[in-house]
Amino acid sequence: MMVGIGRTTGVTDDAGTTQKLQYKSPFDVRGDTLRMTEFGFSSGLPAGSDVLILSLGGDRSNQVIVATNHGSTRYGNLKPGETVIYDAKGKSVLLGEDKLTVKCAGQDIEVTEAKNATITASVKIRLETPLVESTGDIVDNCDSNKVTLKELREAYNEHGHDVKNVQGGDSTRTSEKTNKEEDAHDLLSGDDIGSSVLISLFSDRRADADDVTDDGDRRGWWGDTGEDILLGSRLWLLARSVLSRAIARKAEMYAEEALAWLVSDGVLSSVIATSRIVWPDKLYLTILLIRPDGNKQEYKFEWLWGDNNAVSATYAQ
Known part of the structure; x- marks a missing residue:
């Protein structure tokens, strides 16, 4: 068997069951030379690629290309x-x-002909783009919820409020603004307030511009963009802090900040958060909710500091 080196001219026949190339060497120029590649992988060689050629049985009329390289790319x-x-x-x-x-080098990327596409990420999926588009419906919490965002939007757009003291003739009346106390009826009359407290405290609110984070990720919910009232709390910022009285005061502040919307919406008349440290590794946080009718309700949480200062929370009403 004879081994040689050549360089492709750019002439390629890639239409058949095998790829055939033309190469030139110090001796001659040869075309229709079989190129052998691994199953499942194929490429079109740029002109000027180096090729390693085997002449089977030393016969230069019976050659095969077994290796290639294009140095400049x-x-x-x-x-x-x-x-x-x-x-x-x-x-x-x-x-x-x-x-x-x-790496797409400025070109588009496209996935086609998939029946279902699943991306599994243990922490999160982040999209850094000014626009996200979908030609179909979007369902969040899809394992437990079947209502699409489109259906929610349509239901909201179609709901109305009675206009009081309507007069006939040419009179014009504007629909009254939403009565927050009426809209908050479910929260005022049931145990839904407990879910609201837990969601508000343990959803990650977007960090303020001057907050320090480990990796620069400010977290938060994308739906809060441009909103004055943000969902969740900044308690997650304490996860790498050393337990101290200053951290305890921050926990109080973050908790009251997260639940302030319940006061502004008329569900509660006030929210009071108090903390207590049990050294060396426990922080207790008590949330006192005072309703407009004077009734009070407490929620108690315990944070446990580990060796690396990461915290875990336990809830006990």
Whole structure:
């Protein structure tokens, strides 16, 4: 068997069951040379690619290309164990040491002909884009909820309020503003306030501009963009703090901030948060809710500090 090196001319026949190339060497120019590749992988070589040629039985009329390289576009500086798929235009899929990176080099990316597409992420999915579009409906909490955002929006748009003291003739009356106390009836009359408290305290509110975070992620709910009242609390900011009286005071402030909307909506007349530290590793937070009729209700929470200052919370009404 004879081994040789050549360079492709750019002439390729890729229409059949095998790919055939033309290459030139110091000896001659040969076309229709079979190129062998691994199953499931194929590529179109740029002109000027180096090729390794085997002449079977030493017969130069019976050749096969078994390896290729294009030096000017080769993806370099890989770490041991890493793998990459790349092209001559700068696009790549890197199976890196600590993450998978897809680089589109300014071009579009498209996934087609999928029946179902599932992305599983243990922490979150973040979209850094000025616009998210969907041609179909969106359902949140889909395992327990079947109502789409479109249906919720339509139900809201169709609801109305009685106009009092309507007069005939040419009189014009504007629909009254929503009565917050009436709209909050479910919260005032039932146990839904407990769910509201838990959601408000343990949903991650977007951090303020001057808040310090571990990784620069301000969290928060995308639906709060442009809103004056934000969902959730900033208690998550305490997760890497060393337990202290200052941290306890912040916990009180963050809790009252998270529940302030219940006061502004008329569900409660006031919210009072008080904290107590049991050294070396426990913070107790008591939330006192005072209703407009004077009735009071308490919610108690316990935070446990671990060795790395991360906290876990326990709820006991």
